Amino acid sequence: MRIRVPATSANLGPGFDSCGVAVSCYLFVEVVKPAITWQVEHSYGDFISSDASNLIVQTALKTAPNLLPHHIKVTSDIPLTRGLGSSSSAIVAGIELANRLGNLELSESDKIKLATEMEGHPDNVAPAICGDLVVASYHNDKTYYLKHYFPDCDLIAFIPNTELATSESRDVLPTQLSYSQAVTASSIANVMVAALMAGNLAVAGKMMEQDQFHEQYRSLFVPHLAKIREISHAQGGFGCYLSGAGPTVIILAPKNKTAQIIPQLKILDKKATIEIFQVDREGVQVF
Template sequence: MKIRIPATSANLGPGFDSCGIALSQYLNIEVLEEAKEWKIVHTLGSDIPSDSTNLLIQTALKLAPDLSPKVLKMTSDIPLARGLGSSSSVIVGGIELANRLGNLNLSQKEKVQIATEMEGHPDNVAPAICGDFVVASYVDGQVYSVKHHFPLCDVIAYIPDVHLLTSESRSVLPASIPYKEAVQASSIANVMIAAILNGNLPLAGLMMEKDRWHEAYRKKLVPHLDQIRNLSQKIGAYGAFLSGAGPTVLILTPEEKTDQMVQELEKLPISAAINVMSIDQEGIQVF
């Protein structure tokens, strides 16, 4: 059995802790054989446990404590601690591992609920499970979510060679913002979502760059955001925004603008990977 979970990008600017998209980079988990103890074969670095302390197995055992140990193989092209849902993909993978090996017969809705409770918010786990574009809320312990087709475009990820932990990125956010400002922030998010549903990426991208919830507070941690945004506006991309808590920046582009955008990004004096992706429409897959 093989399980494939897509990378994700959360927030999309003003859709803070609510909006997310699934992307065409993946965490792959393969069940190899029975074992006396859990073992994960991987080449992801010494920081990632190879035994039952791994988040994948810890998640699975929370749902199905009596699972018999297996040897698993884990491969991933989702970079760690860069704002592309690496930890969320592992949680989603652990839930699916328990679901399949423990015959839990979980519905998609139940998987989203469980993953959100574990992660704390739905904006990464929901698109990882459902695929495509998902808007979700987590209020009073209940998750409500809607999946919709995201308009066709290329997604360029500018991934700096530095880690930025979500906890660090969250620490710079204010405890509250003035009511009037919150109303403005909410209206920007509403227009962005409506534009996506209407297939209007130029308007959606414009709203993504007007976020009032988090990007202004995080700019000092990601000084390259403004540089990339200026480049994207000059070239004619739809919009650029922080992916999750950063430091990755996503740029949505028409296909004909992608090569030019990549060439300009390569000139920036920052050590970074530049990946051209598409929207993953399927979410988690089991083969």
């Protein structure tokens, strides 16, 4: 059995802790064989555990405490601590591992509920499970979500060669907004979501760049965001936003503009990785 979980790009600007899209970059978990104790084979190095304390196994055991140990092999193209949902993909993989090995027959909504409770918010885990664009809310211990088709475009990811922990990036956020600030921030998010539903990337891109919830506070950690936004504007991109907590920035680009955007990004930082993602429409899959 092999489990595939897509990376995710969350927030989309003003859709803070609520909106996310699955992208074509993947975590794979292969079940090799039963074992006496949990064994997690991977190439991350010593800082990622290889036993029952591994996040994937911990998640599986929270989902199904009586699960028998197995030897599993983990491979991934998702960079760690870059704002592309690496921890969320591990949580979703762990839930699916428990679902299959424990014959739990979890529904999609069951998986999203479990993953959201473990992650704390649904913006990454929901699209990793469902695929495509997901708008979700976690309130009063209940999760509400809607999957929708994300308009076709290239997602150009500028991935710096530096890590940024989500906890560190969250520490700079305000504890509250004024009523008028909250109304403005909410209206921007509402128009952004409506534009995506209508397939209007031009308007969606403009709204993504007017976020009031988090990007301005995190700008200290992502000085490249403003420069990438300038490149996107100059080269015909629809808009760009900080992916998750950063430091990755994603440009939504018409497919005929991608070739002229990428060379400009490479000049900006030769150590950064530039990837062209497509929207993953399927979410978690088992083969």
